[in-house]
Amino acid sequence: MKLQQLRYAVEVYRQKLNVSEAAEVLFTSQPGISKQIRMLEEELGVPLFIRHGKRMVAVTAPGKIVLETAERILREVQNIKHIGTEFADQNIGSLTIATTHTLARYYLPEVVSAFVKRYPQVQLNIQTASPKIITHMVLDGEVDFAIGMEIEIEHSELRKLSCGAWNRSIIVPDNHSLLSLKRPLRLEDIAAYPLITYDIAFSEESKIARAFAQEDCNLPRVVLASADTDVIKTYVAQGLGIGLLASMAFDSRLDQGLQLISAEHLFEPSFSQIILRQDVYLRGFGYEFLALFAPGLTRARIESALHSSFEEDFSI
Numbered sequence: 261m262k263l264q265q266l267r268y269a270v271e272v273y274r275q276k277l278n279v280s281e282a283a284e285v286l287f288t289s290q291p292g293i294s295k296q297i298r299m300l301e302e303e304l305g306v307p308l309f310i311r312h313g314k315r316m317v318a319v320t321a322p323g324k325i326v327l328e329t330a331e332r333i334l335r336e337v338q339n340i341k342h343i344g345t346e347f348a349d350q351n352i353g354s355l356t357i358a359t360t361h362t363l364a365r366y367y368l369p370e371v372v373s374a375f376v377k378r379y380p381q382v383q384l385n386i387q388t389a390s391p392k393i394i395t396h397m398v399l400d401g402e403v404d405f406a407i408g409m410e411i412e413i414e415h416s417e418l419r420k421l422s423c424g425a426w427n428r429s430i431i432v433p434d435n436h437s438l439l440s441l442k443r444p445l446r447l448e449d450i451a452a453y454p455l456i457t458y459d460i461a462f463s464e465e466s467k468i469a470r471a472f473a474q475e476d477c478n479l480p481r482v483v484l485a486s487a488d489t490d491v492i493k494t495y496v497a498q499g500l501g502i503g504l505l506a507s508m509a510f511d512s513r514l515d516q517g518l519q520l521i522s523a524e525h526l527f528e529p530s531f532s533q534i535i536l537r538q539d540v541y542l543r544g545f546g547y548e549f550l551a552l553f554a555p556g557l558t559r560a561r562i563e564s565a566l567h568s569s570f571e572e573d574f575s576i
């Protein structure tokens with residue numbers, strides 16, 4: 261049995277049984293992949309895939325177990341490579357992070373700037389996606405860790421550290437009627453206007469949805485939802501509705517034509533969250549990045565969370 265055979269089988273599985281796409285990702289030929297998978301199946305004595313002619317159409321029951329085990333093996337092999345690299349040179353390598361658009365755009369720039377100055381020879385890769393997708397990126401080993409907002413994890417292989425409280429505000433165009441209120445904003449004020457907000461804002465576990473339910477207030481009519489904060493601001497400026505977003509995402513110097521109205525008294529605060537695989541091997545500069553993001557978050561604290569069987573809450 262060869263690691264290459266496991267890698268081929270796992271990639272076919274990841275590519276939804278499309279051998280052509282797996283071959284493209286692995287820079288090899290379709291016949292080569294098919295041959296190696298056949299050899300692996302012969303050695304194991306069980307088929308990994310159900311075939312219809314030459315096409316793979318499903319994964320067998322033993323195949324699913326083998327492929328899940330193979331994924332863990334390949335991750336451990338990558339960890340071994342990281343260990344060797346770390347001891348060879350502490351300050352050279354790569355770090356891949358998944359995060360949301362809002363954090364990448366409005367929270368991480370200072371962290372990234374400080375990290376790059378400290379580790380100029382480390383290639384930093386930042387991939388942005390929705391909270392659900394970045395969780396799966398961690399689970400699949402595509403990134404070293406993720407930094408998100410309001411993430412619910414449903415996998416025992418993942419660990420979550422909460423840090424950095426944040427809350428929400430309303431944005432409106434200049435001269436909007438809400439700016440003339442002589443009192444703090446209320447939920448019914450928000451519900452009275454078409455709303456533009458995050459695509460997860462009114463999910464079942466959302467603190468926004470919970471606030472409206474607790475006050476028995478009608479939900480606003482969401483006319484546009486997006487994971488991209490800049491999209492929300494663009495359409496508020498166009499007069500499509502009022503915006504509900506993270507307060508950190510508003511900059512009065514840059515967001516000309518828009519005004520911020522605090523809604524932080526209406527909703528429970530949320531926390532930014534660091535998501536890691538329990539079996540991840542982080543190089544030293546990975547821990548340094550997290551310490552820059554959440555000052556006071558030590559390597560010992562992170563490793564304690566990784567080895568625990570529960571979610572670790574770390575608030576700053």
